[in-house]
Amino acid sequence: MTADRIDAAWADPKLANVIYHDWEASTYDHKWSISYDDRCIDYARDIFDEAVGGEPFETVESALEVGGGTGFFLLNLMQSGVAKRGTITDISAGMVAQAVHNGQALGLDVTGNVADVEFMPFDDGQFDLVVGHAFLHHIPDVDVALREIIRILKPGGRFVICGEPTRKGDFVARRLSHATWWAARRVATLPGVPSSWARSPEELEQSSREAALEAIVDLHTFDPDRLAAACMRAGAVDVRTATQELTAAWFGWPVRTFEAAVRPGALGWGWASFAYRTWQRLNALDRVVLSRVVPADVFYNVSVTGVRP
Numbered sequence: 001m002t003a004d005r006i007d008a009a010w011a012d013p014k015l016a017n018v019i020y021h022d023w024e025a026s027t028y029d030h031k032w033s034i035s036y037d038d039r040c041i042d043y044a045r046d047i048f049d050e051a052v053g054g055e056p057f058e059t060v061e062s063a064l065e066v067g068g069g070t071g072f073f074l075l076n077l078m079q080s081g082v083a084k085r086g087t088i089t090d091i092s093a094g095m096v097a098q099a100v101h102n103g104q105a106l107g108l109d110v111t112g113n114v115a116d117v118e119f120m121p122f123d124d125g126q127f128d129l130v131v132g133h134a135f136l137h138h139i140p141d142v143d144v145a146l147r148e149i150i151r152i153l154k155p156g157g158r159f160v161i162c163g164e165p166t167r168k169g170d171f172v173a174r175r176l177s178h179a180t181w182w183a184a185r186r187v188a189t190l191p192g193v194p195s196s197w198a199r200s201p202e203e204l205e206q207s208s209r210e211a212a213l214e215a216i217v218d219l220h221t222f223d224p225d226r227l228a229a230a231c232m233r234a235g236a237v238d239v240r241t242a243t244q245e246l247t248a249a250w251f252g253w254p255v256r257t258f259e260a261a262v263r264p265g266a267l268g269w270g271w272a273s274f275a276y277r278t279w280q281r282l283n284a285l286d287r288v289v290l291s292r293v294v295p296a297d298v299f300y301n302v303s304v305t306g307v308r309p
């Protein structure tokens, strides 16, 4: 990627999103420990079911994902039986190509479209279900995006958006991540650190140029009540929100940042298994115990769902 194009992206959040996510596309699944097996199928289905309030959800014919990245959410939801046909859209061509590749490898009926959620290239009322995960905080005009999502739904169709950062949750997670990245960079320069383990300072410096764009691709955090109000303003009914992950996010963010700072594969299976089991335990603590006593807007993730009347 040329330095000029990266410089231009500092004044253009959409170009920044394209560059940042094209850059991430081929390593994205590894960075975020995304898989297409029971672990992520269950995770995706659990947050979907929690968003829709635990009501049984009958398989629909056609679902579309906005800001779908490599397909983590829709591909795993399709494997859990949510939809028969899927369309994955994203503003990054690199992400769409990776999502279609992943879908085909799983034998799913999936197509991909490079599309900006603010200008969806679809007729009104085409889809039974629109889903999204961790994308809305990148969109300059959230109200326009929500109107587009509702416009392309059939009457009675539902949207389910999960994994968006809450204002308070993000404040804490971001500081923990920055501290971890700072520490990992310092450790990489210490004498005696095995070269097979740490990325070189040059490698870290180079990825830092694109990684720095994170400061402009992350545009919003959400207050759950305001997010629900925005969905209603956009025309949705039966809107509800839910929040997840408190201590799990405090653990997960630094772990993912640390993993990104070392050579891929250097930490091995033992580390991956420790990190996942710890995250699972903390997530259970958050759901079963802390959700009863801690205010909902302090949790890291917010989900929102609603229906086109």
Ligand SMILES: C[S@@+](CC[C@H](N)C(=O)[O-])C[C@H]1O[C@@H](n2cnc3c(N)ncnc32)[C@H](O)[C@@H]1O
Binding pocket: 014, 017, 018, 021, 066, 067, 068, 069, 070, 071, 072, 073, 089, 090, 091, 092, 095, 115, 116, 117, 118, 132, 133, 134, 135, 138, 139, 140, 163
């Ligand atoms: C954090 S990633 C999440 C990807 C995927 N949904 C997941 O959960 O793994 C956010 C995605 O939103 C996409 N995106 C950003 N701005 C967009 C826009 N205006 N329209 C459509 N997609 C966009 C990015 O390219 C990126 O793939």
